[in-house]
Amino acid sequence: MDKDLILELPTDLQSIEDAVDYVVARCDACERAASRLRFNFRVGLTEALSNAMLYGNGHDPSKRVMVEVRINKVMVTARVTDQGVGFDPALVPDPTTPDHLSDVGGRGLFLMKKLLDEVSFNDRGNSVTLVLRLDGDGVLEGGAQA
Amino acid sequence: MGFQVSQSGDVTLVEVEGQLIVGNRQELKQKVLEHLEEGDRKFVIDFSNTGYIDSSGLGVLVSLSKKIREQSGELRLSSLNEDLKTLFELTKLDTLFRIADDKAQALDGF
Numbered sequence: 312m313d314k315d316l317i318l319e320l321p322t323d324l325q326s327i328e329d330a331v332d333y334v335v336a337r338c339d340a341c342e343r344a345a346s347r348l349r350f351n352f353r354v355g356l357t358e359a360l361s362n363a364m365l366y367g368n369g370h371d372p373s374k375r376v377m378v379e380v381r382i383n384k385v386m387v388t389a390r391v392t393d394q395g396v397g398f399d400p401a402l403v404p405d406p407t408t409p410d411h412l413s414d415v416g417g418r419g420l421f422l423m424k425k426l427l428d429e430v431s432f433n434d435r436g437n438s439v440t441l442v443l444r445l446d447g448d449g450v451l452e453g454g455a456q457a
Numbered sequence: 458m459g460f461q462v463s464q465s466g467d468v469t470l471v472e473v474e475g476q477l478i479v480g481n482r483q484e485l486k487q488k489v490l491e492h493l494e495e496g497d498r499k500f501v502i503d504f505s506n507t508g509y510i511d512s513s514g515l516g517v518l519v520s521l522s523k524k525i526r527e528q529s530g531e532l533r534l535s536s537l538n539e540d541l542k543t544l545f546e547l548t549k550l551d552t553l554f555r556i557a558d559d560k561a562q563a564l565d566g567f
Binding site: 327416 | 476478512515
């Protein structure tokens with residue numbers, strides 16, 4: 312049976328950790344993937360929320376971030392939507408290349424793709440959907456092809 | 458969640474209590490830069506009590522490492538759990554930092 316959660320967050324970086332903890336604590340079907348939920352999903356969802364607040368909503372405290380989560384026995388899906396104009400994820404460079412290795416920023420999307428099983432964006436680029444499958448418990452068994 | 462700062466000889470040891478993420482990265486940056494401005498040049502940041510670090514946390518470590526090197530200092534990291542070691546390997550940041558198994562190893566010969 313699917314469990315649905317909907318959260319509407321302010322653009323407040325201090326709210327991210329509590330929101331991620333809240334979602335993870337409600338995944339009672341996730342024992343089989345406990346370590347991937349604890350690490351991969353936590354980091355991936357943290358990245359999605361911080362990207363939405365920092366870049367999507369541009370720190371604007373009047374804008375909100377919508378988080379829609381669906382949990383079932385097979386997977387956890389989280390869609391994070393901001394109120395920004397969107398961006399083209401194809402334009403984000405690989406942060407592991409020599410030219411970008413010492414960059415301070417630019418690793419968020421890379422980590423989402425590496426840690427989650429699927430990462431997809433809407434056409435506008437202001438909504439990202441993360442999928443973590445619950446059929447394995449090896450950290451980094453995922454690795455989205457995005 | 459917070460950061461405990463102590464001295465071990467001429468090394469400034471910062472112990473991260475909890476996660477290092479977008480919500481608290483500036484606090485870490487501020488604490489380390491205060492010590493850098495006071496003349497400290499050797500730093501160890503220890504992650505014995507850290508479950509995860511996000512890209513903002515990684516970014517602040519890169520930024521601090523640059524600023525410390527500019528002052529002819531060095532930043533070492535210690536006590537990464539297996540997940541965090543994998544994170545550094547994935548991002549290739551393990552090639553930018555000297556990473557010790559524990560605090561004692563990080564302090565050894567510093």
